[in-house]
Structures are given as C-alpha cells and as structure tokens.
Amino acid sequence: MDRRDQELLDKQLGRIVPSLRNDGVLMLTVTAIFIAGVTLGGALFANEGEAPAQMASIAAPASHYPLP
Numbered sequence: 001m002d003r004r005d006q007e008l009l010d011k012q013l014g015r016i017v018p019s020l021r022n023d024g025v026l027m028l029t030v031t032a033i034f035i036a037g038v039t040l041g042g043a044l045f046a047n048e049g050e051a052p053a054q055m056a057s058i059a060a061p062a063s064h065y066p067l068p
Helices: 003-013 023-044
Strands: none
Touching: none
C-alpha cells in the first residue's frame, strides 16, 4: 500500500462516524429486562392457594458410603 492508497482509504473511512457506546445504559436496560422477567414469571407461576412444597433432606455420614 503506497501513500496514495493510504490517502484514499483515509478519505473513505473518514465518512464513517463510529456510533457512541454507552455501556451504562446497556447494562441498565439488561438489568431492567431481567428484573421485569423475574417479576412477571413470579406473578404468572405463583402457587396460589397451595401449601408450599416441602423438600426432604436425608443426610448420611460419609462412613455409610463404600469406598471404591
């Protein structure tokens, strides 16, 4: 690439204006959409009138598991 080619390339790329990036607004938008989705999901799939689910947890000491 010689000097003339470089000047032509600079002239062509000079017309392209890079868009301004505002990462703060993007992160705020993503966070707002996430919170809205969690809220909407909680409202749509709430256990209305049902008893809360109970989970049983049976813990056995490590000595009850055979060694390989």
